Amino acid sequence: MPVPTTLDAKLIVRAWAPTPIREAGPARAWLVLADEGDTRAAHLRSLLTATGSEPGVLVLPSRQLDPDGVQRVMLQTAAQARRGVPIVIATERAQAVLEGEAPDPGPAALRGLVRVLALEHPETRATLVDFDDLSDLVTELACDPACDPAGDAAGDEVAWRGGVRYTARLRRATLPPLPRPARPVTGPGAYVITGGSGRLGRIAARWLAARGATRIILNGRTSAPVDGPTRMITGDLAAPGTAERLVAAATAGGVRLRGVIHAAGILDDRLIADLDPGSLERVWAAKVTGGLRLHEATKGLDLDWWVAYSSAAGLLGSPGQTAYAAANAWLDALCERRRAEGLPAISIGWGTWAGATTALPFVEPLAPEEGLEALEALIQRDLPAGVIKLDTAQAVTLFPAIARMPYFSDFVDTPVTPPVRDLAALPPGEALAAVTGQLKERVAAVLGVEAGWLDESSVLTDLGLDSLAATRLRGVIDYDFGLTIPTAPLLQGGTLGALARTITENLPPQPATAQPATAQPATAQPAT
Structure with a gap:
């Protein structure tokens, strides 16, 4: 049964706040994806400095997209996410950042894509940048998407207005006093x-x-x-x-x-x-x-x-x-x-x-009476908000990358450094033992089993691993070891031991705070 909590403890809003302009990082080339004839794209290409590195992907949706257009951009971006390169979605005045601004719902919807990319494909460091001047977008792109991932200036939902940089954060909300006269909620009609x-x-x-x-x-x-x-x-x-x-x-x-x-x-x-x-x-x-x-x-x-x-x-x-x-x-x-x-x-x-x-295992259920209490209170106060019983400890356990996302910083006080030390410097046997121990804990949390039940021969699919759980496991490995692994071997009879060997053999020289390394899955063989 759901455990009732106070309404204030469940109210969450998304708010924009000014943040510092970040220092420029290494120049990166960008593949600009825009509709044919978009003059902004041509101007942007002339302003960006290309380098020899693998380019990131800059998605530049048209303004006033209808639902079909948004879906087309989502499919286009999904195809790029499979490559694992940095992704920036740049929209023009689509978000309601300042008081009284009217958003553009089509491009504004793409923030939902960014939120899911952050959990399914953290290696893309997906970022939404909503700009009112192309020069500000260029300033934002001058910093690598992964630079300063834990600093106050970072963020994966960014907006620029009049040369001022803003980032979005989740905040707790408090119910204001009832207005006088009170807004009618129900009655004859x-x-x-x-x-x-x-x-x-x-x-x-x-x-x-x-x-x-x-x-x-x-x-x-x-x-x-x-x-x-x-x-x-x-x-x-x-x-x-x-x-x-x-x-x-x-x-x-x-x-x-x-x-x-x-x-x-x-x-x-x-x-x-x-x-x-x-x-x-x-x-x-x-x-x-x-x-x-x-x-x-x-x-x-x-x-x-x-x-x-x-x-x-x-x-x-x-x-x-x-x-x-x-x-x-x-x-x-x-x-x-x-x-x-x-x-x-x-x-x-x-x-x-x-x-x-629910697809959100870190959100506890609302009892009907809690939902109706919130519905009435929010209508009375004309207050848009989320009504969510968020279990932050469970969220960080299943998606530890949340701990280093400034978007969630008001809710998470967990240290943002990965819990595993630099393993690449250890002798191979010690590194493998450390990786295996950490991996057991992570697999147990993702699949809801006891870590003590697991050993190197445990077949992950036999434990209940499916494509969604594999994505969660992939995210915690990215967080812990700075390594992006393919999920296909995990779903084809891969064992915990084979996965641990794959991670150990591909460890980067230090925990990554920028672009993760990519594992070669050759050693992750199915159990026989």
Whole structure:
């Protein structure tokens, strides 16, 4: 059963703060990926200094990308991530950095991709840079993406405004006092809930009915039993006309539509390496396309509130959920844009609710009463926030690279230096023993088994290793040993001992704080 905690202990926001401009590092060549005819790309190439090193990848998305365009950029970036080279995604005025700025939801959604890359492919040192002047982007690129990874100036979500550099950080939020007069939450009138055949939609409908709503319109792709003031209208929210039908049903007979909850969404979990157009479209249809149609259908109405059910995946990153994380980042930006245009909107980045499966093992479930308490409090205060029971100790255990990401610095006080000393200087036998001991602890944590059960002959797939767990293990090895390993041998009968030998034979001369070395997997043979 979920253990209730105070609401303040669960509230998380993403905030921008000025940070120092970093000193220039070694010059790097950049492969600039942009749409044909983008004059910014041509200008940028003339400003960048190329060197003989393997180039990093600079993705320069067009402005005002529609959902199809964002998905195309995501697939393009995913293909580059497989190469393991540094990746920078450079967007122009897409993020709401300063008070009152209206974001550009399409390019802004790519921050969700960066959050997942940080966990699935830490070797890319993926960074989002949102600029308002190309010269500032060049200044940012002049520092190697990996330089000063633990310093105050570092960050993987960076913005420039008027020559000032900002970085994004997660912060704890505190509920402000209730405004006077208090914002109405529920009462006589109509309410629309998308995702109404799902569990969270039904919980919200019961809550509204108990608070005096006279009409509740639920929408889902499939029907569900309803009673009292609730009516179900089936239909694909992403299809033209569905959102308008919901509004018409809500306002029939002159009833005022007072509130909207956009809770529609589906999952199609897969690693970045396995993304394809179909999986992206499935996830984005209800969350993004449906959200946009709902926004258009309601933006001319006098609403009390408009709530988007976003996700912790967009705030924290969630391995295996790139499409979902980016879709929720898009929804967050849509809400910020509505607010900048004077329309009501808050996005709530929900952690896992009790009874649902989760791809985030370091997020504890919310009891329904906790979720409803947060929903009411955030609507009353017009406060967008994440509502997440974050277990930081478990997060660092499973993804130790979090400890050196300034984005999480307010939540993690773990030392940021890798726990393993310089092993390459040790005699081979001692180095192998040290690597094997550390690896046992890491494998046990990732797979949820006792370290004492493991030995060099343990076949990792027999212990439950799948592609997602292999990605987690790959991340901790990168953190501990400064080494990037291929996951294929791990999933083809590789043993713990073979993995330890591969690491030992490829150890860099010191723990890497810049680009990790790449292991040659020849010694990682399957068990026989």
